[in-house]
Amino acid sequence: MAQEAWKRKELTVGQVAERSGVAVSALHFYERQGLITSRRTAGNQRRYARDTLRRIAFIKVSQRVGIPLARIRTALESLPDERTPTVEDWARLSRGWRSELDARIEQLERLRNDLSDCIGCGCLSLERCVLSNPYDRLSEEGPGPRRLMVAGLEDRVEE
Structure with missing residues (x-):
């Protein structure tokens, strides 16, 4: 009897795209950038561990607040055994990004205020x-x- 899709340990690229809301092409890009990993089946198809969904959520939230992909990759690489980020990891990493974001906010406010000139x-x-x-x-x-x-x-x- 076939396992239900949600019980499978690995996900196909289509399943990851559907569950994460990220296009397949973006998943391939993330993989080329070293943000996520997959293994290849005998038929050369990508298979992702289920925790990839959490990594993608981390990437999307980080991008949404303006963190460049290179900094996100560095953050993910800093995790032991490249594991999925935890709540504690997010707290630590976001504290490190706070001053960078504050500087960007200040710069954008200056640009906005100078725009009228x-x-x-x-x-x-x-x-x-x-x-x-x-x-x-x-x-x-x-x-x-x-x-x-x-x-x-x-x-x-x-x-």
């Missing part, structure tokens, strides 16, 4: 453009939209 024209050389030209550093390179100009192109356009 930007007229959004795209010239990228406004004297007061704190978003794309802080302290008018590009004025030292000459007049005009410095970031949009390709060396020598402005001369050819006038010809």
Whole structure:
């Protein structure tokens, strides 16, 4: 008698995708990035341990709060025997990420507050453009939209 799917010790890639809400292509990507692992059957099909679902939940939550995949991978690698994160692991890791997230929040608040000074024209050389030209550093390179100009192109356009 075949075991019910929920009782199986291993899951197929389709089952993991369905249960986690993550596309199969994303699972393959996570595996290439070393975030999750699978074993291959004799027919070269991927099989995932059931605890992979918890690792994927950890990855998704970490991404949602803005943690880059490289930092998530480092966090997962720091766990003994690459086991599934526990509540205690999450508490420890999230404490370590807190200052990084606080710095990003401060940066985003500054950008939001400075956005009203930007007229959004795209010239990228406004004297007061704190978003794309802080302290008018590009004025030292000459007049005009410095970031949009390709060396020598402005001369050819006038010809």
